[in-house]
Amino acid sequence: xxxFAEATNLVPLAKGIAxxxxxxxxxxxxxxxxxxxxxxxxxxxxSSKFLGQILVFVSLAELFGLIAFxxxxxxx
Amino acid sequence: xxxxxxxxxxxPHIAIAPEYLFSIGGVDITNSILYGxxxxxxxxxxxxxxxxxxxxxxxxxxxxxxxxLSEFIIGLMASSLGSREKALRYAPLFVTxxxxxxFNNWMGxxxxxxxxxxxxGTPLLRPYTADLNAxxxxxxxxxxxxxxxxxxxxxxxxxxxHYFQGSMKNPMTYAIGGLEMFxxxxxxxxxxxxxxxxxxxxxxLISIFSYLGSSAAPLTALPFTLMELFIGLLQAYIFVVLCxxxxxxxxxxxxxxxxxx
Numbered sequence: 001x002x003x004f005a006e007a008t009n010l011v012p013l014a015k016g017i018a019x020x021x022x023x024x025x026x027x028x029x030x031x032x033x034x035x036x037x038x039x040x041x042x043x044x045x046x047s048s049k050f051l052g053q054i055l056v057f058v059s060l061a062e063l064f065g066l067i068a069f070x071x072x073x074x075x076x
Numbered sequence: 077x078x079x080x081x082x083x084x085x086x087x088p089h090i091a092i093a094p095e096y097l098f099s100i101g102g103v104d105i106t107n108s109i110l111y112g113x114x115x116x117x118x119x120x121x122x123x124x125x126x127x128x129x130x131x132x133x134x135x136x137x138x139x140x141x142x143x144x145l146s147e148f149i150i151g152l153m154a155s156s157l158g159s160r161e162k163a164l165r166y167a168p169l170f171v172t173x174x175x176x177x178x179f180n181n182w183m184g185x186x187x188x189x190x191x192x193x194x195x196x197g198t199p200l201l202r203p204y205t206a207d208l209n210a211x212x213x214x215x216x217x218x219x220x221x222x223x224x225x226x227x228x229x230x231x232x233x234x235x236x237x238h239y240f241q242g243s244m245k246n247p248m249t250y251a252i253g254g255l256e257m258f259x260x261x262x263x264x265x266x267x268x269x270x271x272x273x274x275x276x277x278x279x280x281l282i283s284i285f286s287y288l289g290s291s292a293a294p295l296t297a298l299p300f301t302l303m304e305l306f307i308g309l310l311q312a313y314i315f316v317v318l319c320x321x322x323x324x325x326x327x328x329x330x331x332x333x334x335x336x337x
Binding site for chain 1: 090092152266269270273274276277310311313314317318
């Protein structure tokens with residue numbers, strides 16, 4: 001019975017799925033922010049001074065990935 | 077070392093919460109509070125020492141870095157608050173916050189922090205910003221101060237009125253205004269969680285990679301330590317920039333001029 005419980009332990013699977021899907025969204029978001037920034041800079045090179053604001057938006061998107069990472073420690 | 081035993085020992089020491097060390101008069105002192113006190117005292121000492129080398133003709137030596145960073149934050153505030161004199165009025169709070177967060181983030185990367193030094197079996201030192209209680213306290217204080225400054229600048233009725241923008245006959249105005257007021261609580265949580273999670277996940281990454289590298293730990297942990305140096309600076313910048321923009325939004329309406337980005 002213990003062997004059965006060990007074989008059907010879905011906790012590692014749950015952690016993997018939670019982390020994988022959780023960081024997918026922020027990854028796409030950061031890619032899109034970077035694309036938009038590079039598009040803007042290539043159209044108007046003077047707009048490269050907005051890099052600091054881009055980093056703020058990156059951190060806004062990144063927060064959700066970090067929350068997904070933190071939540072895998074709560075899954076028992 | 078047996079090559080087949082590679083990374084086969086117990087996992088690295090991972091702690092999300094700070095650990096209890098001792099108590100003073102019924103108040104529990106955790107390892108992050110202890111390190112926070114140490115770094116606050118060191119930061120105060122450093123600034124009292126540097127105070128002499130900052131002069132009106134420009135500063136000398138190490139003080140030049142601190143001078144440039146303070147000037148950077150003040151310039152940032154001037155561009156989002158509208159004028160330099162307004163920026164200088166609020167500058168001490170935000171510049172202090174910036175240096176406190178950077179200093180705590182970087183102090184956490186020093187050797188000896190973590191399980192290297194132990195007291196009664198628990199790690200003695202832990203970076204102050206890798207503790208949710210600390211970052212929550214910082215975010216709470218910042219939002220309270222921003223609200224207080226906004227009320228002092230425009231009066232309580234006008235301040236509450238700036239949440240309810242639009243026609244007062246429209247019921248949607250009340251719903252959106254209520255959500256905006258609730259958003260202040262969300263700001264506290266997001267400011268605190270962002271700083272805490274970035275620092276604690278950086279710590280976890282470093283400990284995982286130094287564990288995987290076993291005897292080559294200094295080599296494998298080095299790139300992540302360098303990345304953490306950058307992230308520690310970036311997170312302090314983002315914390316301060318977000319607080320400044322909250323202050324700018326809360327105090328901008330009484331001048332009736334367009335908010336420029």
